[in-house]
Amino acid sequence: MTTAKTGAKNAGIAILLVDDHPVVRQGYRRVLEHQDDFHVVAEADNAANAYRAFKSHQPDVVVMDISMPGASGLEAIRNIRARDADARVLVFSMHSEAAQVKAAFGAGASGFVTKGSEPAELIAAIRAVARGEHAMSDDVARVLAMDSLTPSKSALDQLGEREIEILRQIAAGSTKEQIASNLNLSTKTVQNYHYLIKAKTGMRTDAQLVRLAVECGLANL
Amino acid sequence: MTTAKTGAKNAGIAILLVDDHPVVRQGYRRVLEHQDDFHVVAEADNAANAYRAFKSHQPDVVVMDISMPGASGLEAIRNIRARDADARVLVFSMHSEAAQVKAAFGAGASGFVTKGSEPAELIAAIRAVARGEHAMSDDVARVLAMDSLTPSKSALDQLGEREIEILRQIAAGSTKEQIASNLNLSTKTVQNYHYLIKAKTGMRTDAQLVRLAVECGLANL
DNA sequence: ATTCCGTTGGGCAAATTTCCCGATCTGCAT
DNA sequence: ATGCAGATCGGGAAATTTGCCCAACGGAAT
Incomplete structure (x- = not known):
C-alpha cells in the first residue's frame, strides 16, 4: 500500500x-x-x-x-x-x-x-x-x-496525415463545413482535399470512400 | 468462496x-x-x-x-x-x-x-x-x-421501393451513371432520387446515407 | 542552397445539386 | 365511373459543388 x-x-x-x-x-x-x-x-x-x-x-x-x-x-x-x-x-x-x-x-x-x-x-x-x-x-x-x-496494400500509405484525417471525417458523415470548422480550414481547402483523396485512392464516389475508410479501420460501421 | x-x-x-x-x-x-x-x-x-x-x-x-x-x-x-x-x-x-x-x-x-x-x-x-x-x-x-x-421512424418505411433500390446502389458505391444504366433510368432521374432520399431521411451527406443503408441492412460493410 | 512534399487556398469552367414543376400509371375508395 | 393519393419518371433553372489548374509557404531531405 x-x-x-x-x-x-x-x-x-x-x-x-x-x-x-x-x-x-x-x-x-x-x-x-x-x-x-x-x-x-x-x-x-x-x-x-x-x-x-x-x-x-x-x-x-x-x-x-x-x-x-x-x-x-x-x-x-x-x-x-x-x-x-x-x-x-x-x-x-x-x-x-x-x-x-x-x-x-x-x-x-x-x-x-x-x-x-x-x-x-x-x-x-x-x-x-x-x-x-x-x-x-x-x-x-x-x-x-x-x-x-504487399506492395500497396493499405491505399492509405499514399495519403498524408491531413488527408487521412479529412477522409475519416468524411466517412464519419461530417459535412465539409463541419470539417472545415473542426480543423480550422476554409471549406475550399476541404473540398480540395476531398478531390485529392478521391484522385489518389481511385475512388469515384463518396460511398466508395466510406467503404475504403472502414476497410482501413479509419471509421466504424 | x-x-x-x-x-x-x-x-x-x-x-x-x-x-x-x-x-x-x-x-x-x-x-x-x-x-x-x-x-x-x-x-x-x-x-x-x-x-x-x-x-x-x-x-x-x-x-x-x-x-x-x-x-x-x-x-x-x-x-x-x-x-x-x-x-x-x-x-x-x-x-x-x-x-x-x-x-x-x-x-x-x-x-x-x-x-x-x-x-x-x-x-x-x-x-x-x-x-x-x-x-x-x-x-x-x-x-x-x-x-x-424525429419523423424518420425506421427511416426506410418512408421510402418507396425504387428509392430503396437506388439508396442501396448508392451505398454500394455505384456512380449515378451506373445506377441509371442498371435500372434503365435517365441519370437525371437518379439524381432526383438521390436528392429525394436525402430530403426524406434527413441525411446531409452521402457518407451518412451509406451509414443509414448499413444500419438498415441494405448494404454490408 | 535547392529540391521535394505536404498543406493551404484562389480561380473558373463544367458538372451537380436543389428545388420546383408536370405527366403517367397504378390502386383504392367513393 | 370518377376522383384522389401516391409512386415513378423526368424537365428546367438557379445555386452550389466539383474537377483541375496554379501559387505560396514551411519543413525535411539532399
Whole structure:
C-alpha cells in the first residue's frame, strides 16, 4: 500500500491510463494493479486531459486507446513526446490496421497492443516499454508483417496525415463545413482535399470512400 | 468462496459475461465481482459459446457485447430467449445507435448499457434486470428519446421501393451513371432520387446515407 | 542552397445539386 | 365511373459543388 507520493520511480512502474470509456478504464486499472509493481497514478478520458495528466504525474508508461472522440490520440502522443522525448507510450487499441500501427509508431509510440490480446501480453508489453524496449502483441506483428509483404496494400500509405484525417471525417458523415470548422480550414481547402483523396485512392464516389475508410479501420460501421 | 454448484439462486446474482476481448472481459469481471452479491459464473467470447454457456450455467443475467465477430450477438440473444423465455440479457455495447438499441430489445434483451457509462450504471442495470425490470443507461435513453421524436421512424418505411433500390446502389458505391444504366433510368432521374432520399431521411451527406443503408441492412460493410 | 512534399487556398469552367414543376400509371375508395 | 393519393419518371433553372489548374509557404531531405 505504498502511496508512492514523492517518488515511486525506484519501486515500480507508474502508469497513466487513457481511454474514453470509464468502465473499460476501470477494468484495465484493476487488471494492471494486480501486478504489484504497477501503479496507475492517473487516468484521462481524452487527448487534452492525457497531456495535462502526463505533465503533472510524469508516469513511466502511458497506456492509451487512440480511438477517442475529438482530438486524435496520435496528437496526444506527439504532444507528450514533444515535451519529453523519453516518454513511453503504449497504444492499446481496438483495431490493428497496419496503417494505424505505423501511424502510432510514427507519432512516437513505443508499443502497440490490441484489446483482443491476453492480459499477460499487455502486462509484458508494459514491462518491455518501461525498460525502453519496443513491444507489440502477436496479432499486431502479424498484421504488420503481412502489410510489409504487399506492395500497396493499405491505399492509405499514399495519403498524408491531413488527408487521412479529412477522409475519416468524411466517412464519419461530417459535412465539409463541419470539417472545415473542426480543423480550422476554409471549406475550399476541404473540398480540395476531398478531390485529392478521391484522385489518389481511385475512388469515384463518396460511398466508395466510406467503404475504403472502414476497410482501413479509419471509421466504424 | 461458495462455488455455487447446485443452486446459488438464493444468495446473489449469477452472471454470464460475453465479450470477444479477453482483457475487456477480465476487466468487467473484476469490476462486477467487487459487488459481493454478483457471481460471474462463466464467460464466452462469441455467440455460439454464449449459448452453450447459458445452457450449462443457467445464469440470472447475461451481460453481452453484441458487436462480436461471426454470428451476431442478436442471434445469441434470440437463441437464449427461445430456450428460456425468462432469460435476462443485458446488452453492453460500444455504440448507442437507436436502430441497434431497438434491434436488441426486439431480440429480447432486457437492458442496454453503453461502455461509456459509469460502472455504477452497469451495476444498477444488472440489479434491475435481475429483478425482472428493463434498464438502460442515460445516454441510451437520450438517443432513443431523440429518435422517437424525429419523423424518420425506421427511416426506410418512408421510402418507396425504387428509392430503396437506388439508396442501396448508392451505398454500394455505384456512380449515378451506373445506377441509371442498371435500372434503365435517365441519370437525371437518379439524381432526383438521390436528392429525394436525402430530403426524406434527413441525411446531409452521402457518407451518412451509406451509414443509414448499413444500419438498415441494405448494404454490408 | 535547392529540391521535394505536404498543406493551404484562389480561380473558373463544367458538372451537380436543389428545388420546383408536370405527366403517367397504378390502386383504392367513393 | 370518377376522383384522389401516391409512386415513378423526368424537365428546367438557379445555386452550389466539383474537377483541375496554379501559387505560396514551411519543413525535411539532399
